[in-house]
Amino acid sequence: MSDGINRTKNRRFEDEGSGLGERHVQMLLLFFGLMVAFGMRVNLSVAIVAMTELPEYNWSEKIKSLVLSSFFWGYVITQVPAGILARKFGAKVTIMTGLTVCSLLNVLTPLCAKLGGWKLLFAVRVLEGICQGVLYPSYHTLISAWVPPKERASLGTYAYVGASFGTIVMLASSGVLASMAGWASIFYISGGSGCLWVVAYFQRGASSPTASKSISEEERMFIELEQTNEAGKTEKPAESLPTPWLSFFTSPPFLALIAAHCASTWGFWTLLTQIPNYMKNVLGKDIKANALLSSLPYTVMLLLSFVFVWLSKILQKKDSLSMSFNRKLFNSIGHFTPMVLLIALGYVAPGQDVLAVSLLSLTVGISAAAQLGFMINHIDLSPNFAGVLMGISNGIANVMSIIGPLLVGIIVSDNKDASQWRIVFFIAAGFYLVGNGLFVTFGKASIQSWNNPTANSEYSSTPQLETPEKTSEA
Known part of the structure; x- marks a missing residue:
């Protein structure tokens, strides 16, 4: 009887148009999360041009290529473990952990480059890659939990285009920042932006509708019932399968x-x-x-x-x-x-x-x-x-x-x-x-x-x- 009532409410909720709900807020947070992440990912490609004009960073092309590729050395390491950890501890935890550490490393990048040269900068970028390697698997885990099947293509795309937006902002602004405040400002601002996002996501982000304090009961039932209709019920909680x-x-x-x-x-x-x-x-x-x-x-x-x-x-x-x-x-x-x-x-x-x-x-x-x-x-x-x-x-x-x-x-x-x-x-x-x-x-x-x-x-x-x-x- 209760299932029939829930289905009726769900159909009414869908037919009337659910409008902007908490799931849209979560996707907006993910958009800005990828925006700051990709800003931190591509900032070195612009900053290194200004850095290598200085005598202390007059590196060869081989060294510059090695440093620029170092991010991906770490990035591939955490891809598979991230998906497992996101299922076990919740995608919010893995996303926040990855971007918190990555943001702090960005803020410390100028100091590391000054103290340890290209070798320490290389190590820092590898660590940043390891941190950002958790993002896409965690995003998929979170989108799977939050987005009804019919909205996956649209809301998933809205979340992921944050990568393009972050790249645009960083490429367009880095040159101006370097000329006005020095190359170090590129890392301070991108890392600081990441820290601000982490605070906002800590306050509002949630790994699933059931973990959210801001979602309405109607929207939660709508999401859960839509997903149940698609996947059917499992004998165990998804994270323990x-x-x-x-x-x-x-x-x-x-x-x-x-x-x-x-x-x-x-x-x-x-x-x-x-x-x-x-x-x-x-x-x-x-x-x-x-x-x-x-x-x-x-x-x-x-x-x-x-x-x-x-x-x-x-x-x-x-x-x-x-x-x-x-x-x-x-x-x-x-x-x-x-x-x-x-x-x-x-x-x-x-x-x-x-x-x-x-x-x-x-x-x-x-x-x-x-x-x-x-x-x-x-x-x-x-x-x-x-x-x-x-x-x-x-x-x-x-x-x-x-x-x-x-x-x-x-x-x-x-x-x-x-x-x-x-x-x-x-x-x-x-x-x-x-x-x-x-x-x-x-x-x-x-x-x-x-x-x-x-x-x-x-x-x-x-x-x-x-x-x-x-x-x-x-």
Whole structure:
């Protein structure tokens, strides 16, 4: 009887339009969390230019490259453990711990560089990478707990575009800060902003609707019932379920997701770390020296993110289109379009500055569509283990951010040789083609049987079938 009443209230709550609720506040907090996190992630790329103009920091190109890559050395370490810890202790705890330590390290960065030179700075950046490695798995765990299935694509994207916004703000402001208050101010302000966010998140953030003191009873029931309708009930609390590691790595949909994630990361970091070098040496356009041009690709990415969310909401109303179709559609837009534009960029002639910058901005910007594709697909496959799945795929994918630049160094022996750069672009395009091809072929958007190991035949005599995809969800 009570279940029927709850379902009636839930339907009324949904039909009347839930408006802005606590789940939206939580996503806004996550937006600003990624904003400050990415500000701290990219600040060194600008600050190091001002630093190396000083005699005490006159480092070689090899040392600068080593220091700039050090963040990712630590970043890949905590990906998988973060998903496990977020399930055990709550995503709020792991997010706050990671950003608190990272913020303090940013504030201390100028002192560390002064006392220990590039070696201590390298160590600090590795530690910052370790701290930020917890974010994406924890975010997925939290989004899985807070966001109803129909709103995953939109609210998840709103949370994750904080990364683009933080990059824009830092790239656009760092040069001004360095010229007005010295390079150290870049780290003081970005680290201080992180500390302020941690205080705000401590006050309002919550790992789940049941842990929130600010959510209404109606919204809590709405979220919980929507998620129960999708996933069904588990025999144990989600945080105490055994982790089906073997099932993860023998699941074609998840392996296809990993392939798409690797392709996206390879293409994205090839663009953002190597294209400025290409444009300076081949096309004679130094976009790194121009804060506006440096931030333009991220600005286009931010704006197009909202366009794609709007489009997904329109498609969501089409009952004939499944969630799987929508995931694959947006992932194809976010991978195949940059693939074509990236190849075109390799054939732009010197002097065609506007065309080159336009292609670069569109290539980066349109990749935002993939945020509504593979990026949120972990939660589709397994709400219970979304953070662990994100940790696995993000950890593997971010190895690409280390290998990619190294391969470019091997292929491009002459920075001014356009033909060598085209090889780099064709390799990135190949990653997009294969990664999205596997995602379209083998990807799914339905809950997998291993989401509930206690009901799976691997742990019990009663097998659990996959949940049928709901056609009204985008």
